[in-house]
Amino acid sequence: MVGFPPIVNFNKSFDNNELIMWIDLSTYCNAKCPQCHRTNPNGLEKIDWLPLKQWSLEDFKKAFPKQILNKIHRFDFCGTWGDPILNKDILKIVEYIVDNSFLPWVQINTNGSVRNEEWWWELGKVGDSRLIVVFDIDGVTQEQHSLYRQNTNLEKILNNMESFSNTKAKATAFSVIFEHNRKSMYDIALLSKRRGATGITFIESDRFFKLDDPPGTGEKGYIPTKDFIFVDRSGQKQKLQPSKFKATGKSEKGSHRQANDFFWVWWDLSNDEHLEKIRHASN
Ligand SMILES: C[S@@+](CC[C@H](N)C(=O)[O-])C[C@H]1O[C@@H](n2cnc3c(N)ncnc32)[C@H](O)[C@@H]1O
Ligand code: SF4
DSSP, rough: OOOOOOOSSHHHHHHHTTTEEOOOOOOSSSOOOTSSTOTBBBOBOOOTOOOOOOOOHHHHHHSHHHHHTEEEEEEEEOOSSSSSSGTTTTTHHHHHHOOOOOOOOOEEEEEEOOOOOHHHHHHHHHHHHGGEEEEEEEEEOOHHHHHTTTTOOOHHHHHHHHHHHHHEEEEEEEEEEEETTTGGGHHHHHHHHHTTSSEEEEEEOOOEEEESSTTSSSSSSSOSSSOOOEOOOTSSEEEEOOOOOOOOOBOOOOOOOOOSSTTEEEEEETTEEEEEEEHHHHO
């Protein structure tokens, strides 16, 4: 995955067609990932104060009229508060961008556990070679995957990814690593490759911190927590533990991202050397 270059000068970036648009297309989600900002860890429902909202195709056209589309380098439909595939107009929005421009490409991050294989194939046809979908694959068994990706179905995700990958659009995998799946990274990579992913990115969960009080004003910034306890939908207490992977680099101070040479790297699953690095890191 490509990072976000800092916007030094908006007008210059606009003129040079370098803008990357990060857009929350929806606050809806089928999944109940315990550490997600939209999830209440006590019962895994949506946090109370978050309204359910989504962009319509008309909203999108208004914000990005045809004549502006080629000014954008990439549309990043990931967001923070929901899943873009839950947006009822997502297929039409991708179609609108691709049919009315030649430059921007589109990236969608998703848990991949909604809609059926036909729909995913259709999305791939519409997005063609300018669409990348990043599917969350956090385990090799349903149990392992859904300890974090609660309320999703691994087999359905893999079927959807495989169907999507049979088009010219590109599928890639994204795996959030905890202690319970860190030794499975190689197997997750092989499974993802077998089911159509061209690459994979691993990150360690960065949500084992709580803000000091009052938020953002203290010296310490984020205070690390040892583990993360949540209550699932059946009222059972469950625990997530941070990965004990030994990072080779240092975390940037105050940053969520781990600056080392393994995480946040896009590994090419057709490259044997890359697979070997993942195998090594999984030991
Ligand atoms: C809120 S999600 C929105 C997109 C989509 N629903 C998804 O989950 O891929 C934004 C990003 O946060 C990532 N994410 C979720 N839980 C995380 C965690 N505990 N630590 C780090 N990243 C996490 C997701 O995998 C995704 O890449
Ligand atoms: S799939 Fe994405 S938006 Fe949905 S709960 Fe999980 S992290 Fe949050």
